[in-house]
Amino acid sequence: MPEIDTIFLFGSNPTEAHPIVSLHLKKALRNGAKLIVTDPRKTWMAERADVWMNLKPGSNIALLNGLIKVILDNGWENKEFIAARTENLDELREKVQEYDFDRVEQLTGVSRDKIIEAARMYSQADKAMIVYGLGVTEHRTGTENAMAIANLALVCGQIGRPSTGIMALRGQNNVQGATDLGPLPATLPGYQSVMDEKVRKKFGDAWNVTIKKEPGLKSVEMLDECVKGTFKGIFILGEDPAQTDPDLYHVRKALESVDFLVVQELFHTETTRFADVILPGASFAEKDGTFTNGERRIQRVRKAIEPLAGMAEWEVLCKISTLMGYPMDYKNPAAIMDEIASLVPIYGGISYERLEKGGIQWPCPDKNHPGTTTLFTDLFAKSSGLASFMALDHIGSGEVADESYPLVLITGRIREHYNNGSMTRRSKGIDVIVPAERVEISPEDAELLGIKDRNWVKVSSRRGEVKVRAKVTNRSQKGNVFMTFHHQSALTNDLTSEHRCPIAGTPEYKSCAVRVEKFTEAA
Amino acid sequence: MDQKLNMKINGREVHFLRGQTVLEVCREHEIYVPTMCHDERLQPYGACRLCIVEVAGVPKPLTSCTTPATENMVVTTESPRLTRLRKTIIELLLSNHPNDCMCCEASGNCDLQEMAYLYGASLDRFPGEKWALPIKEDNPFITFEPNKCIVCGRCTRICNEVVMAGTIDMTSRGFTAMPDTAFSKPRSLQNCEFCGQCVSACPTGALTNRKSRGLGRSAEVEKVKTTCAYCGTGCNFFLMVKDGKVIGVESDYNAPVNQGNLCIKGRYGYDFIHSKDRITTPLIKEGDGFREASWDEALELVASQFKQIIKEHGPDTVGGFSSSRCTNEENYILAKWIRTAVGTNNVDNCARV
Ligand code: SF4
Ligand code: SF4
Ligand code: SF4
Numbered sequence: 001m002p003e004i005d006t007i008f009l010f011g012s013n014p015t016e017a018h019p020i021v022s023l024h025l026k027k028a029l030r031n032g033a034k035l036i037v038t039d040p041r042k043t044w045m046a047e048r049a050d051v052w053m054n055l056k057p058g059s060n061i062a063l064l065n066g067l068i069k070v071i072l073d074n075g076w077e078n079k080e081f082i083a084a085r086t087e088n089l090d091e092l093r094e095k096v097q098e099y100d101f102d103r104v105e106q107l108t109g110v111s112r113d114k115i116i117e118a119a120r121m122y123s124q125a126d127k128a129m130i131v132y133g134l135g136v137t138e139h140r141t142g143t144e145n146a147m148a149i150a151n152l153a154l155v156c157g158q159i160g161r162p163s164t165g166i167m168a169l170r171g172q173n174n175v176q177g178a179t180d181l182g183p184l185p186a187t188l189p190g191y192q193s194v195m196d197e198k199v200r201k202k203f204g205d206a207w208n209v210t211i212k213k214e215p216g217l218k219s220v221e222m223l224d225e226c227v228k229g230t231f232k233g234i235f236i237l238g239e240d241p242a243q244t245d246p247d248l249y250h251v252r253k254a255l256e257s258v259d260f261l262v263v264q265e266l267f268h269t270e271t272t273r274f275a276d277v278i279l280p281g282a283s284f285a286e287k288d289g290t291f292t293n294g295e296r297r298i299q300r301v302r303k304a305i306e307p308l309a310g311m312a313e314w315e316v317l318c319k320i321s322t323l324m325g326y327p328m329d330y331k332n333p334a335a336i337m338d339e340i341a342s343l344v345p346i347y348g349g350i351s352y353e354r355l356e357k358g359g360i361q362w363p364c365p366d367k368n369h370p371g372t373t374t375l376f377t378d379l380f381a382k383s384s385g386l387a388s389f390m391a392l393d394h395i396g397s398g399e400v401a402d403e404s405y406p407l408v409l410i411t412g413r414i415r416e417h418y419n420n421g422s423m424t425r426r427s428k429g430i431d432v433i434v435p436a437e438r439v440e441i442s443p444e445d446a447e448l449l450g451i452k453d454r455n456w457v458k459v460s461s462r463r464g465e466v467k468v469r470a471k472v473t474n475r476s477q478k479g480n481v482f483m484t485f486h487h488q489s490a491l492t493n494d495l496t497s498e499h500r501c502p503i504a505g506t507p508e509y510k511s512c513a514v515r516v517e518k519f520t521e522a523a
Numbered sequence: 524m525d526q527k528l529n530m531k532i533n534g535r536e537v538h539f540l541r542g543q544t545v546l547e548v549c550r551e552h553e554i555y556v557p558t559m560c561h562d563e564r565l566q567p568y569g570a571c572r573l574c575i576v577e578v579a580g581v582p583k584p585l586t587s588c589t590t591p592a593t594e595n596m597v598v599t600t601e602s603p604r605l606t607r608l609r610k611t612i613i614e615l616l617l618s619n620h621p622n623d624c625m626c627c628e629a630s631g632n633c634d635l636q637e638m639a640y641l642y643g644a645s646l647d648r649f650p651g652e653k654w655a656l657p658i659k660e661d662n663p664f665i666t667f668e669p670n671k672c673i674v675c676g677r678c679t680r681i682c683n684e685v686v687m688a689g690t691i692d693m694t695s696r697g698f699t700a701m702p703d704t705a706f707s708k709p710r711s712l713q714n715c716e717f718c719g720q721c722v723s724a725c726p727t728g729a730l731t732n733r734k735s736r737g738l739g740r741s742a743e744v745e746k747v748k749t750t751c752a753y754c755g756t757g758c759n760f761f762l763m764v765k766d767g768k769v770i771g772v773e774s775d776y777n778a779p780v781n782q783g784n785l786c787i788k789g790r791y792g793y794d795f796i797h798s799k800d801r802i803t804t805p806l807i808k809e810g811d812g813f814r815e816a817s818w819d820e821a822l823e824l825v826a827s828q829f830k831q832i833i834k835e836h837g838p839d840t841v842g843g844f845s846s847s848r849c850t851n852e853e854n855y856i857l858a859k860w861i862r863t864a865v866g867t868n869n870v871d872n873c874a875r876v
Binding site for chain 1: 662663664684685686687711712716717718733734745747748749750751752753754755756757758759762764767768769779780781784785786787788789791792793794795796798800801802803804805806807808813818821822823824825826827828829830832835836839840841842843844845846847848849850851852853854855856857858859860861862863864865866867868869870871872
């Protein structure tokens with residue numbers, strides 16, 4: 001990464017959410033790389049950016065269309081690349097004509113000078129890389145947002161060469177591995193579709209069952225069914241939807257309604273309150289296994305101590321399965337990986353023996369394959385071998401600020417805590433330096449509302465309210481407030497909305513309308 | 524492709540690439556050169572002078588960390604003169620260093636101790652004034668014992684060069700030079716990220732991890748290499764284990780993703796493991812609360828309830844939520860269990876983030 005000459009950071013705050021990735025970016029900056037940041041918040045990176053585009057939450061597509069229009073109008077596009085590797089530019093060209101400066105400024109709040117400068121910097125760079133985060137995907141237009149980013153990279157040909165391309169940063173440690181290995185309703189492990197008969201047969205034969213052709217329900221849909229009373233049993237492995245899902249009233253209602261709920265967890269959480277049976281989980285120090293990181297690197301997790309409760313999750317699941325009449329018996333997680341390798345082509349060459357020498361990046365189809373360090377060179381998965389431009393429209397957030405709820409709440413992470421905070425809040429020192437949730441509010445809005453730093457405030461949305469202390473900071477722009485979801489004592493997701501990206505199912509955590517009021521404890 | 528160039532180290536023909544320093548070439552070919560102020564994560568500094576080597580045609584020894592390797596260079600890394608010089612450097616450092624290895628947290632994990640031993644340095648060759656400064660323990664994570672500081676600048680450089688936090692800097696030059704925060708303020712979130720990078724860079728016992736102090740030293744602990752369970756970066760580190768307890772985290776400088784760097788969660792977010800709040804026995808709902816149960820009882824109940832539901836309402840009324848915090852193997856097993864023993868495709872990640 002250090003040889004990149006321009007970094008375009010889009011909806012990602014890596015110094016907080018991915019601190020070690022940010023060290024690589026910092027190194028590039030020290031070596032003279034230019035920095036463009038798109039973020040409604042004045043992050044560490046935004047403060048140091050050559051251009052900071054402080055867009056309004058939910059206006060990613062408008063901004064990207066505006067950037068592309070500037071690039072095409074000025075002839076800054078990479079014509080050679082477009083001709084050789086892409087198709088459909090005319091459709092995109094026509095679409096972005098609708099995004100002139102007046103409209104884009106109005107939709108995004110970003111001034112035209114900044115848009116021109118960013119467009120020039122990115123398109124004219126020798127090697128520019130886009131790094132995007134949950135600020136792009138956690139919107140109801142999350143998938144389209146990511147496509148719009150691809151449009152920009154393709155127009156400029158900033159893809160397929162070293163130190164260019166698009167890097168997506170996701171949230172949880174093993175979200176990659178958990179998606180790779182098949183706990184998804186429409187795909188069997190390794191993104192192999194349940195609709196594909198050959199795939200069903202392969203797994204059916206290996207597992208000795210008949211696999212259903214119809215995709216299952218997504219987690220949201222299961223919860224919806226619970227509320228309707230038509231869903232009867234749920235097993236939750238180490239997650240806390242009653243704190244970390246959006247629109248918690250709905251989640252709680254669902255978990256209350258389901259007949260039989262089993263939760264396997266390290267600690268009592270908001271979710272375990274609804275359980276009929278709680279099974280103890282084992283921490284990462286108590287078991288062998290693998291995690292797959294954001295660059296698809298499969299790496300070992302090693303058992304350092306015995307499981308506190310005597311068993312790790314994989315052992316417990318095998319026991320339950322056996323008791324239900326489907327025997328599962330693995331000597332150890334290495335044996336599970338061997339089975340994975342035999343059924344999942346992208347993990348085909350993985351074994352614990354090989355991982356002893358260090359992590360391997362998938363796709364790794366066989367035992368002699370070294371793994372794949374960059375996927376972007378073969379990004380053009382379409383059958384024609386050409387990448388296709390997508391004409392996309394600005395749709396905006398599912399819920400926008402109005403008179404009764406005049407501020408936009410952005411939720412996210414801070415460096416010191418992780419997800420529902422159940423682990424970090426129980427780590428000595430971390431609990432002391434960041435003991436509680438606070439809502440970040442701009443000095444302008446705070447003054448308007450008569451709120452001072454550390455005052456108690458009530459933050460409410462159409463769905464619920466949360467009482468927290470205020471943190472008056474110019475990290476928040478006028479009109480936006482920011483909260484994390486790390487504290488059980490202030491359930492930020494009581495506020496967030498039910499809107500989701502219909503394609504990927506990702507909730508719109510990054511934007512909902514709220515009201516902030518001063519609040520005295522006696523009241 | 525960069526062209527391979529040739530040079531000779533200790534009589535051995537070795538290849539190198541343009542731009543490499545003599546020290547880098549030595550390390551690559553596993554030729555030992557002692558260093559104190561050098562850290563692969565940092566720019567060469569050339570301050571401790573322990574890495575001196577002899578280069579044919581150059582009368583004075585050169586610091587290998589700052590000397591670029593050149594075609595046909597002839598280098599010697601060990602000679603009586605180099606040993607004498609290195610020994611003197613170490614003895615000068617020891618002249619202002621408390622000789623209390625037996626009580627020091629870093630014993631067994633200290634470059635100064637190791638090199639004093641290696642070069643047979645005497646503790647009192649240069650008797651003189653020693654620092655007598657109080658220990659600084661003004662924050663939850665980092666302990667600073669200024670008397671043990673050899674002013675190598677690794678902590679200040681990593682904080683400024685790599686973390687870019689600018690928390691600490693050298694206060695002055697000469698005998699009173701010392702890494703410190705601005706105005707000697709305690710480290711707090713106002714000025715510090717608590718990444719512990721400074722601790723990981725310190726070659727002596729001057730900077731140590733406060734939470735691990737007194738719980739076990741290098742020789743007594745088992746180090747288990749693993750992958751961080753927090754964010755998706757996938758940093759590697761060692762868990763320090765003693766008597767079945769995780770007592771701390773130590774950097775793995777060879778980690779491909781993070782080269783020994785960690786953030787606050789990876790380095791200091793481990794003691795939830797032994798939190799008294801851990802659920803250590805299965806619990807079954809009873810009335811408004813839960814009662815403890817054996818594994819056998821709980822698993823029997825889980826299996827029979829799910830079987831009952833499947834019998835009465837069909838497998839498609841049952842589902843599983845997988846975990847982005849669990850291992851690949853566990854996620855695979857969950858997906859398999861739902862699709863076999865239960866017999867439905869209702870299995871999904873929670874929030875897909
Ligand atoms: S903990 Fe990190 S930020 Fe704080 S002084 Fe040390 S290196 Fe600097
Ligand atoms: S505290 Fe440690 S790293 Fe920092 S200057 Fe002193 S000896 Fe070197
Ligand atoms: S140490 Fe920090 S940056 Fe590295 S994986 Fe863990 S949480 Fe992420």
